[in-house]
Amino acid sequence: MEDSILTTLLLPAALAIIMISLGLELTRADFRRVVQEPRGVTIGLVNLVLISPALAFGIAELFDLPAGLAVGLVLLGASPGGTMANVLTHLARGDTALSVTMTAISSLAAAITVPLFLELASRHFDAQALVGDVSMGGVVARVFLITLVPVAIGMTIRDRWPEWTANARPHVAKVAAGLFLLVVVSAVAAEHEKALDNLGEVAGAALALNVAAMTVSFTVSKLARLDDRRATAIALELGVHNATLAIAVGASLATVLTIPAAVYAMFMFITGGLFAKAMHRRNTRAAARAPAAV
Template structure:
């Protein structure tokens, strides 16, 4: 099997494991918090679903990325929060409940928002014929299959067998992390011939997206008078995306589109982890 073929097989499997592990940690109460704490959830999701993709657009233009990489950059920005954001928020003494709720709801919204931004970015950047005839209905169906189905599967296990779900939740998250590291490594290996010439632009572009998204979202949350713990949760959610989803959707169109998310996945834990460590002391006061 070629590198591209292996990547195409590994990405959906990895995403299934990751989304199932997220479902194991969720209950319906995590979704009800949007009613109980509307301000924090609304600001957090506004940053995640609008600010982050917009930054992806702007930075792709600013760094002059080629069309396929530019679309991949927007896909990265549009990807929902990742499960590791919940752990880092907890370590930072942030509002973990808010983090879990944002991850849950943004994962549901991704069924529509990720294909939407894929279409918008393709139309804007791909003037030379890259992905001119996207099957958006087909892509929505595939995103539904690789996100909501495993998420619902994990939640169903949690609802039916709560003791079992709690017992396997940590091993499932560890397995999801193993799959994440593996898929990033395989993607970088498979696309090394494309990555070599693009790393000079892709690296700084995705680093700028990470830092700006965390910094701006934290400041927006503070200006909205959310407390430090809520602002921490929102910033980390903007820093740790579900990059596997971005790669899986990008791979449906072009292997090159997975590169920004793969590169982002290499260092996002370091930047978000450093922010979490910094906020740990401040939130303890």
């Protein structure tokens, strides 16, 4: 009964508020930026949509995770960046506009990418029985409802009531952060026995995915000759996923799928925060040198 309430009410409600809070940060200009400055966004989205899920597949194989945990790790890897990636990018003096744009577009694309990689992972790891007979269309509809609709609501609120939005945004952000913590704790509690039994495996795989995703995405960005500020945004977007989305989708199918995202969420802010701190110094020095170079 408690699991049912968590799956059908609390998780979707918490995720909706978190996604509305993202919508409150967005304007149409964020999407126009894709056309105006396509290189950074394109590289970031390729990292999010292709490299991150591929890394999750590889790491699940490397750690020889049980089928349910392997699918859960891929589900996490396929999830978009989260709003906390935007916050950490801002603190690191990275390109916050790029971060917000990637979060927005990857959240919209999640209606296709998340169900796609969930299907591929369930087939690859022979976990179709665990996932069940849920149709691709059903998962698409579910992700659409818990991502696109709340983001659109948030953007509409900002557009119609800008002054109220400016005042409410900090409070909504705090509520969203609290709900995120509640979601993570609830997900771990729901599957605490499996979580404890597999903690070593899952923690190692989740940490490996986190570090690999940030390292690979930062390296790819620099090889593509993006500056440090944009590379910072892309790396944090890959390191700080929307774990709430992964947990919500996973819980609606099989609660074991939530464990990798819940464990990942426990430390992604530590690794992301350390990276942001290091890049803050580097980006601050670069900003100080910029006027002299003009």
